[in-house]
Amino acid sequence: MKFRTRVAVAAALAASLCGQSQAATELVIATVNNGHMIEMQKLSKNFETANPDIKLKWVTLEEGVLRQRVTTDIATKGGQFDVMTIGMYETPIWGKKGWLQELKTDAKYDADDLLPAMRNGLSVDGKMFAVPFYGESSMLMYRKDLADKAGIKVADKPTWTEVKELASKIHDPKNGVYGICLRGKPGWGDNMAFLTTLVNTNGGQWFDMNWKPQLESKPWKDSINFYVDLLKNYGPPGSSANSFNEILALYNEGKCGMWIDATIAASFITDPKQSKVADKVAFAQAPTAVTPKGANWLWAWALAIPSGSKKVDAATKFVTWATSKEYIELVAKTNGWAHVPTGTRKSTYANPEFTKAAKFAAAEKAAIDSANPNDSTLPKSPYVGVQFAAIPEFQAIGATVGQQMSAALAGKSTVDAALKASQVAADREMKKAGYYK
The missing domain is CATH 3.40.190.10 (Periplasmic binding protein-like II)
Structure with missing residues (x-):
């Protein structure tokens, strides 16, 4: 009897653990339908492989529609999206209103490597409320x-x-x-x-x-x-x-x-x-x-997490991965250095492989550095x-x-x-x- 009970308990525990492993956190990501974001979707299978407990669901929209949808969702606390693609217009306004999660990154992420114009434009009172996926002037x-x-x-x-x-x-x-x-x-x-x-x-x-x-x-x-x-x-x-x-x-x-x-x-x-x-x-x-x-x-398309999100840890993992040095290197390895998302990190412009492949690099960085919001x-x-x-x-x-x-x-x-x-x-x-x- 005791043996059978133990077997039943073990089976129940195994089933429970199995159920837990199957119940992966699903992140719904709202983004814009341009080339760099479409590439991010393709490469995100690398993120899912490294994080089997997180599944990504993409909502890809034309720019004007995206702005309307995310603005309505965050203003009404709709909770449709766990990660939003927003820009330098929304970030300081929504950050001040308390609508966005403050993004605290670790040493490996190296926030000091972000171009100052980008980091400052996505911060309020020194706190970062979005991280730049790519930046532009x-x-x-x-x-x-x-x-x-x-x-x-x-x-x-x-x-x-x-x-x-x-x-x-x-x-x-x-x-x-x-x-x-x-x-x-x-x-x-x-x-x-x-x-x-x-x-x-x-x-x-x-x-x-x-x-x-x-x-x-x-x-x-x-x-x-x-x-x-x-x-x-x-x-x-x-x-x-x-x-x-x-x-x-x-x-x-x-x-x-x-x-x-x-x-x-x-x-x-x-x-x-x-x-x-x-x-x-x-x-x-x-x-x-x-x-x-x-x-x-001066503009950045950036990734942000709505405040009050129930999936902050998983969402933070994703947004830091998608805006990391490692992600830029992954794009370079997959498509070549001329195709990486630019305008975000000092290390990209310091990389001789990038400057050799991108003949526009010096003009782009000069433009970004000169813009002062x-x-x-x-x-x-x-x-x-x-x-x-x-x-x-x-x-x-x-x-x-x-x-x-x-x-x-x-x-x-x-x-x-x-x-x-x-x-x-x-x-x-x-x-x-x-x-x-």
């Missing part, structure tokens, strides 16, 4: 062969006047080459990311020190008139619908003479498997006008952020203004009318939020 990417043919040497730090001149010389629509390609698709993180840097370098800002919107100021008028005129004369048709992916496709087909956009594009346009002009591309810093301040943006405008501004203002209201304001700027570019509105409508909408939103009466 913006820079000028241009066809050196076309510039050479036109007899123009592009400076490392060009002006917008010089860029316009080059665009006019290399614009050749009959042969399918447009002088310049720039974002036109509406969105606070889309056309407005680029346009804010143009406004900054023309000496403008979103809000003055009293939080009054400045959308009808001279720098805004100068910037938007210049932008509309530049794309109307030297850009591809339908520019008002073009975002990063549309322009990337045009560039890789050899249809863009120049492009000012995210530094992360460099790894794609220099890849001979993707780009017909991979060996003809050169790089310079983002163009400047009145001031160098805020001429190039705490001092991005010529007149003093009350907000943090280069290509956005890190306040909750900016998302709605930026989206509305983005629609107006896209309409002006498409010729559906005049620049003055678009800026007036933008000023009215922004003023209404800021009053409603109680910034002033």
Whole structure:
């Protein structure tokens, strides 16, 4: 009898242990549908093999949809996601509100190896609330062969006047080459990311020190008139619908003479498997006008854990793995050093294998290092952020203004009318939020 009891107890215990091992922690990860994140999903089987008690479930969304879904989920404490892909706009706002788990990393992770611009942009009061998966600034990417043919040497730090001149010389629509390609698709993180840097370098800002919107100021008028005129004369048709992916496709087909956009594009346009002009591309810093301040943006796509999560330990394991030196080495081993996620770690730029494979490395790092979210405008501004203002209201304001700027570019509105409508909408939103009466 005793023997049978022991056998039964042992069997029950074995079954219980077996059940425990089967009940792996499932992490639901919300991310954006771009190349580096899709690669992360493929390589995550390495993480699951090393951590058999953790299973990963991916929710991959287009950028605009991702922003809406994660914002709604975290604001309502929906708990749909254990790991969220967010950026430098959301992190300081949500961190201050207590919506994100503070990320404490160990010595092996080496947080001091993170580029200061990235670490600071994802921290609040010295506490990190997200870790950077890849970081970026913006820079000028241009066809050196076309510039050479036109007899123009592009400076490392060009002006917008010089860029316009080059665009006019290399614009050749009959042969399918447009002088310049720039974002036109509406969105606070889309056309407005680029346009804010143009406004900054023309000496403008979103809000003055009293939080009054400045959308009808001279720098805004100068910037938007210049932008509309530049794309109307030297850009591809339908520019008002073009975002990063549309322009990337045009560039890789050899249809863009120049492009000012995210530094992360460099790894794609220099890849001979993707780009017909991979060996003809050169790089310079983002163009400047009145001031160098805020001429190039700063962004990181980062991984964060909602506060109140029941799976903090498993989620922390995953986000530290995906943003570690070891992960970068895994991508390099799998796809080559030219394809690693960039803009996050000093050690990547110190690696001779990376700098040899990535001819854009020096220009990219110079752009990231020069971007300062705490001092991005010529007149003093009350907000943090280069290509956005890190306040909750900016998302709605930026989206509305983005629609107006896209309409002006498409010729559906005049620049003055678009800026007036933008000023009215922004003023209404800021009053409603109680910034002033």
